[in-house]
Amino acid sequence: MAALVKGEQPLIAVTARLREATELVNGVSVQKFPILLTRIIAKLHLRNEHIFSEAEQEQLCGLFALSTSQLTTVLESCSYILEQAAYHTIHPNALKQLLEDAGMDEEHAQAVSTVWADEATEFVGRLKEHTMSGPKALLDSQYRLHLMMGESNLTRLKEPSALFEFKLGRPEAGPQGQNTDKEDVVVEFSHSELYDLFQQLEHVQEQLDSLS
Amino acid sequence: MGVMAVESFKSVPHGIDGDTFFSPEIPESIKSAVQLLHKVEAAAFDKLVHAVVESFQSGDFPSDEAFERVQADVGGDEGPNYNVIFTAIHSIIRTAVRNRTKASVVAADLKAINVPPPFVDIIIKVMKQERFQLETQSVVTRTRFPRLDNLQWRVDVAISSSSLLRVFRPSILFQMSLSDGSIKTFEVSVEQFHQLRYNTAKVLRDMQELERHPIMRIAFEGDKKKFDDK
Numbered sequence: 001m002a003a004l005v006k007g008e009q010p011l012i013a014v015t016a017r018l019r020e021a022t023e024l025v026n027g028v029s030v031q032k033f034p035i036l037l038t039r040i041i042a043k044l045h046l047r048n049e050h051i052f053s054e055a056e057q058e059q060l061c062g063l064f065a066l067s068t069s070q071l072t073t074v075l076e077s078c079s080y081i082l083e084q085a086a087y088h089t090i091h092p093n094a095l096k097q098l099l100e101d102a103g104m105d106e107e108h109a110q111a112v113s114t115v116w117a118d119e120a121t122e123f124v125g126r127l128k129e130h131t132m133s134g135p136k137a138l139l140d141s142q143y144r145l146h147l148m149m150g151e152s153n154l155t156r157l158k159e160p161s162a163l164f165e166f167k168l169g170r171p172e173a174g175p176q177g178q179n180t181d182k183e184d185v186v187v188e189f190s191h192s193e194l195y196d197l198f199q200q201l202e203h204v205q206e207q208l209d210s211l212s
Numbered sequence: 213m214g215v216m217a218v219e220s221f222k223s224v225p226h227g228i229d230g231d232t233f234f235s236p237e238i239p240e241s242i243k244s245a246v247q248l249l250h251k252v253e254a255a256a257f258d259k260l261v262h263a264v265v266e267s268f269q270s271g272d273f274p275s276d277e278a279f280e281r282v283q284a285d286v287g288g289d290e291g292p293n294y295n296v297i298f299t300a301i302h303s304i305i306r307t308a309v310r311n312r313t314k315a316s317v318v319a320a321d322l323k324a325i326n327v328p329p330p331f332v333d334i335i336i337k338v339m340k341q342e343r344f345q346l347e348t349q350s351v352v353t354r355t356r357f358p359r360l361d362n363l364q365w366r367v368d369v370a371i372s373s374s375s376l377l378r379v380f381r382p383s384i385l386f387q388m389s390l391s392d393g394s395i396k397t398f399e400v401s402v403e404q405f406h407q408l409r410y411n412t413a414k415v416l417r418d419m420q421e422l423e424r425h426p427i428m429r430i431a432f433e434g435d436k437k438k439f440d441d442k
Contacts, residue, residue, distance in 0.1 A: 087375065127375045136397070145422075154312070156311070195416060201412055204405065205405075
């Protein structure tokens with residue numbers, strides 16, 4: 001449980017903009033507010049995507065009786081609050097207190113706190129998954145086992161060989177997203193080569209075990 | 213009539229093609245060579261066989277000058293036909309090794325196509341001596357997907373990120389150097405690593421079971437013992 005304040009600063013800095021946002025939030029219907037929050041938190045881990053499309057933003061303006069700029073303030077502040085809550089892993093009760101201090105009324109602060117309590121673990125998990133990594137990540141690996149029975153220079157063989165296919169790509173877009181950077185690497189192994197690979201993977205596993 | 217009878221002992225009988233280890237068809241060069249062999253002396257034949265052995269060891273056919281030297285070395289009147297004989301010897305040994313025919317079968321077949329018996333013995337001797345090397349050569353040159361030359365790895369733990377103060381998530385970085393020269397660097401999450409490790413173990417087990425399977429025990433020739441010491 002993180003302390004409410006670190007030194008002199010609260011974990012969520014109460015700026016004028018935040019106060020403005022909390023006032024606007026107070027005017028938003030309490031029934032619809034949690035739905036908005038859940039939607040935001042579901043997509044917040046994606047860095048390059050807008051959470052709401054233009055059409056959806058217009059709909060929200062009508063739904064909450066807010067102007068476009070007011071809606072933007074509300075959405076951005078909610079996103080900021082949730083990001084900071086995740087960054088410092090703020091407890092839901094502490095979060096509620098922080099929001100009330102920032103000017104949000106009790107009902108809305110409770111709504112935020114409830115959504116946070118429900119979604120926090122998953123959200124933090126998603127953020128951990130999306131930690132920045134190298135240029136490519138292993139998305140999938142598949143194998144085929146062959147028995148080579150002959151080739152142009154030598155018939156009547158019986159040599160097993162394994163083919164591994166590694167799908168590499170950027171992890172952020174996800175397997176269903178637009179992934180123009182994908183690469184398929186095919187590697188062939190004989191029995192002894194495969195055994196060597198296995199030994200190396202065992203060493204890696206030893207390291208992983210020693211971490212925990 | 214008498215001449216024809218003698219002649220028939222010097223050429224390849226008709227219709228025997230499918231029964232020899234050359235099936236389905238005995239190459240033309242061998243058919244022509246058989247007739248010539250009866251006119252060639254043992255010494256000349258020996259030298260040609262040596263030339264064939266050299267070409268197997270170097271992995272390539274001799275150049276024109278090298279072959280002319282061999283021809284000059286051998287001497288005799290049959291000069292221009294030595295290349296036919298050379299080709300024939302080369303084909304015989306190559307085909308025998310490729311089809312992995314037993315030495316006794318090769319000897320019987322060669323006699324059946326009317327190669328002079330002393331030459332048959334020389335060919336068999338050379339074949340036995342070259343067989344292993346030819347087979348290893350074909351293993352080296354066969355068509356393959358790229359192999360893994362080297363695998364470098366490291367285990368990282370992400371402590372903190374711009375999104376989260378405490379992350380503590382381990383991840384693995386692989387760098388694979390493949391035999392076609394490319395180097396693939398990529399990150400592997402712990403889940404993906406476990407899947408890879410599981411797949412590797414599974415394939416290894418399948419391979420072992422395959423090699424133990426009764427159908428694999430159909431041993432062929434004494435060559436099997438060469439491949440048992442892996």
